[in-house]
Amino acid sequence: MESFQKYLDYSDEVKSALKQKKAVVALESTIISHGFPYPENVECALQCEAEIRAKGAVPATVAIINGRIKIGLNPDELEYLAVTKGIAKASRRDIAVLIAKKRDGATTVAATMLLAAMAKIQVFATGGIGGVHREAQSTFDISADLEELAATPVCVVCAGAKSILDLALTREYLETAGVPVIGYQSDDLPCFYTRSSGLSVDYRIDSCAQIAAVLKTKKDLGLKGGVIIGNPIPAEYELEPDMIDGCIQQALDEAKAAGVSGKALTPFLLARIHDISGGKSVVANKALVYHNASVAAEIAVELSKLEQ
Ligand code: PSU
Ligand code: MN
Numbered sequence: 001m002e003s004f005q006k007y008l009d010y011s012d013e014v015k016s017a018l019k020q021k022k023a024v025v026a027l028e029s030t031i032i033s034h035g036f037p038y039p040e041n042v043e044c045a046l047q048c049e050a051e052i053r054a055k056g057a058v059p060a061t062v063a064i065i066n067g068r069i070k071i072g073l074n075p076d077e078l079e080y081l082a083v084t085k086g087i088a089k090a091s092r093r094d095i096a097v098l099i100a101k102k103r104d105g106a107t108t109v110a111a112t113m114l115l116a117a118m119a120k121i122q123v124f125a126t127g128g129i130g131g132v133h134r135e136a137q138s139t140f141d142i143s144a145d146l147e148e149l150a151a152t153p154v155c156v157v158c159a160g161a162k163s164i165l166d167l168a169l170t171r172e173y174l175e176t177a178g179v180p181v182i183g184y185q186s187d188d189l190p191c192f193y194t195r196s197s198g199l200s201v202d203y204r205i206d207s208c209a210q211i212a213a214v215l216k217t218k219k220d221l222g223l224k225g226g227v228i229i230g231n232p233i234p235a236e237y238e239l240e241p242d243m244i245d246g247c248i249q250q251a252l253d254e255a256k257a258a259g260v261s262g263k264a265l266t267p268f269l270l271a272r273i274h275d276i277s278g279g280k281s282v283v284a285n286k287a288l289v290y291h292n293a294s295v296a297a298e299i300a301v302e303l304s305k306l307e308q
Helices: 003-007 012-019 030-035 040-054 075-083 092-100 109-118 144-151 167-177 208-221 241-258 262-276 280-307
Strands: 008-010 024-027 058-065 068-071 088-090 105-107 123-125 155-158 181-184 203-205 227-230
Touching: 003 008, 008 012, 012 024, 012 058, 024 040, 024 109, 024 280, 030 040, 030 075, 030 088, 030 105, 030 262, 040 058, 040 075, 040 280, 058 075, 058 092, 058 109, 068 092, 068 109, 088 092, 092 105, 092 109, 092 144, 105 109, 109 123, 109 144, 109 155, 123 280, 144 167, 155 280, 181 208, 203 208, 208 227, 208 280, 227 280, 241 262, 241 280, 262 280
Parallel strands: 008 068, 024 058, 024 123, 088 105, 123 155, 155 227, 181 203, 181 227
Antiparallel strands: 058 068, 058 105
16 A cells, blocks of 8 residues: 555545546535635535536545545535635645645645546546746746646546636646646636636647547556646636636735735635626636546546556
8 A cells, every 4th residue: 555545535435436447527615615615615616516426436535634634525525625714725836735734735736636647537627727936927826736647647637727826827838737728628728707718728629529538548558647628618608708807807806905925815806706797706616626537437438448
């Protein structure tokens, strides 16, 4: 047994699925504790799990609770992460400290990828990834999610990234890091609330079976690093670009005026966009996350067929 396994607690459902090489999809928990207001956060977490089950896969929401790495949470644990104030936002750098101090942590994309890889889970669904922030040329604010994508072999199904980031620089970073950016039924990199960022993806792939074939090939070749699947928000939920861009700009201006930086910046912007948009951002955010969960489950099911 690898030395890290003693830190991991698997839910019974996830443990038996992994043993039988059945499809499993990881989900992050920062989105629960810091990405949505209550009660939408717990509603979203439960519905993501339902979407994954509906496609015949098993959900594994990842978090750190009382110093234990949880791979698969029960509804009480989801509720705990949703209602408890002050749960740490846990990225790669925080994991060992939180565990040694027996604390709780809501895992970001970076931390969820790395813990999913320890658990041998290859597919992960989220809303949007972190990236290179606007004005990173002077602030150096580049999400640890990108470093993790460079290093850790997990496929991240997302709706691209929000334009709180500099998406063109994020794209350049991913190219340098050797991370394939694949559009699912899309030629363009999605922009979270809207279907296109105006930037292209590296490859468009229209079927989950074909995406699974890419993942299998990459694994067989021993290539390090992740894969991004950009899955655009369903058209009926897409927000009007000028409206949402205005909200994002206002949130960015407020963050600057208030001097918010570091790990607090992304949660601050998400909460402000929610308020400024009068809740419209949350409706769109839920819809795109559910779609990502569903597509991720289809990819995981196809991948499990290739690995039987
Ligand atoms: N983007 C979103 N919603 C989120 C996040 C990003 O639209 O909830 C969260 C994810 O957990 C992501 C993290 O990994 O924020 C990135 O934070 P930072 O920019 O501080 O690295
Ligand atoms: Mn940052």
